[in-house]
Amino acid sequence: MKLKDKIVFITGASSGIGEACAKEFAMLGAKLILCARNIEKLNEVVKQIKEKNVTDIYVFQLDVRDQAAVKNAVSSLPAEWKNIDILINNAGLAAGLDTIQDGNIDDWEAMIDTNVKGLLYVTKSILPQMIAKNSGHIINIGSVAGHQVYPKGAVYCASKFAVDALTQGLRMDLLGTQIRVTTVDPGAVETNFSIVRFKGDTERAAKVYEGMQPLTPEDIADTIAFCATRKPHVNISEVLIMPTDQAAATMVSRKS
Ligand code: NDP
Ligand code: 8X3
Numbered sequence: 242m243k244l245k246d247k248i249v250f251i252t253g254a255s256s257g258i259g260e261a262c263a264k265e266f267a268m269l270g271a272k273l274i275l276c277a278r279n280i281e282k283l284n285e286v287v288k289q290i291k292e293k294n295v296t297d298i299y300v301f302q303l304d305v306r307d308q309a310a311v312k313n314a315v316s317s318l319p320a321e322w323k324n325i326d327i328l329i330n331n332a333g334l335a336a337g338l339d340t341i342q343d344g345n346i347d348d349w350e351a352m353i354d355t356n357v358k359g360l361l362y363v364t365k366s367i368l369p370q371m372i373a374k375n376s377g378h379i380i381n382i383g384s385v386a387g388h389q390v391y392p393k394g395a396v397y398c399a400s401k402f403a404v405d406a407l408t409q410g411l412r413m414d415l416l417g418t419q420i421r422v423t424t425v426d427p428g429a430v431e432t433n434f435s436i437v438r439f440k441g442d443t444e445r446a447a448k449v450y451e452g453m454q455p456l457t458p459e460d461i462a463d464t465i466a467f468c469a470t471r472k473p474h475v476n477i478s479e480v481l482i483m484p485t486d487q488a489a490a491t492m493v494s495r496k497s
Contacts, residue, residue, distance in 0.1 A: 242470050245270035249469075250325045252305055252363055253332030255282035257432030258382060261458035262329055265466050267294040274322060276303035276314065277332065305332045305359030315366035324374070327469055328367050330360045330381045330404075335397040335438040349396045356400035360407065368420075376419045376473075380465055381408050383426035388481060389490040401426075405479075412478065421476040423468045428483035429493070431455040452495030453486040 249266045253259040255277035263275055267290045277283050280302040287298050299322050303314050333356040336348035364379060371377030386394060387401030408424040415422060435446035449455075461482065468477040486494045 242473060243270075244327075244466070244470060247271045247326040248274065248322060248324055249327040249329065250274040250363075250367065251276075251329045251331060252303070252359070253277050255279045255286060257434060258427075258430060258458045258461045259329070259331040260286050261462035262331065262465055264290055264293075265459070265462035266327075266469075267296045267298075269466060269470075270296065271327075272297040272299075272322075274299045274318070274325065276301050276305075278302060278304050305363055306354040308358075308362050311359075311362040311366050315363075323370060325367050325370065325377065327378045327380065328364065328371075329465060330363060330379065332359055332363075333382060333400075335386075335394070335434065337440075338393045338438060340393055341395055344396060352397055352400045353403075356397075357403045357407070360404060364407075364411070371420050372415075372418060378421040378423065378469055379411065380468060381422075381424045382461075383408065383424040383479075385426060385428045385481065385483065385487075385490050387424075387426055391490040394490075408479070412476070419473065421473075423477050424479050425461065425465055425468065426479065426481045427456055427461050428481075428487045428490070429453070429455040430458060430461055432458050452497035453493050454484055455486075456482065456484050 244266060249271045251259050251262050254263045254275035263273055263286055267273060275283055275298060283300055287300055301314060303310060305311060336351045337345055360381060381404050383404040384401040386398045387405040390398040405424060408422055412422040431450050435449045436443055439445040464480055464482055471477060
């Protein structure tokens with residue numbers, strides 16, 4: 242399947258995997274709808290894309306946790322942007338690394354509201370037009386954390402197990418349509434993820450990737466583009482993609 246002039250909607254495009262996807266899909270000729278909360282960072286991403294590619298980009302600020310804002314943003318898309326071909330549900334985060342007994346309830350709300358409810362709000366807003374034209378592709382960003390629970394990560398892991406369940410359920414609910422549903426589930430990818438998780442503690446964040454070679458956001462964008470470019474009768478259901486230096490969520494080979 243060619244991506245030229247396809248409309249690709251990416252949540253959380255201001256950083257990391259979402260940003261890399263925006264750049265990869267622009268290079269492949271797609272038209273982009275990009276959103277995130279930080280509009281300055283998003284505009285910088287757009288500027289960088291436009292320096293290299295001639296492509297149409299529609300950009301707006303959105304907090305996926307805000308149900309009304311999601312609904313309004315999607316319903317007020319200009320007519321030429323309404324026909325979304327691919328939705329990449331990427332916006333997400335981990336907040337903190339704590340046992341449940343020591344956990345911070347605001348952190349739990351942030352993870353569940355963003356990773357689970359936000360993904361649902363965006364999906365529900367976009368699905369009707371995909372169903373009406375009987376085509377489309379929803380690609381959710383899960384995680385190895387949606388396959389294996391690790392100590393102090395229970396709530397983040399639960400949110401990614403939920404992404405896996407929602408992906409499987411959506412595929413069942415859409416059976417009989419031509420809409421494809423995929424989950425791409427990475428292990429360690431070096432992005433702002435750990436800086437966000439540790440609330441700006443860059444030293445602690447750097448330790449996550451110390452002495453090992455993590456995946457890059459571009460590795461994930463490349464995998465997502467692979468899933469999106471299969472023939473229409475081929476649905477890649479799930480991709481678990483790990484650094485060679487990582488065998489499981491908690492098993493990493495470090496050289497130093
Ligand atoms: P980054 O922190 O670099 O990027 C996260 C993106 O999500 C940002 O663009 C951020 O934008 C956006 N975002 C966060 N909260 C919201 C919100 N409420 N509304 C809209 N956008 C939001 O991390 P990654 O690129 O690594 O993370 C992307 C996805 O990949 C996440 O779902 C994460 O769980 C998943 N993942 C990451 C792995 C890793 O090791 N890095 C491994 C496996 C999965 P802004 O702050 O501007 O809103
Ligand atoms: C991000 C990867 O292992 O830190 O989903 O949870 S991990």
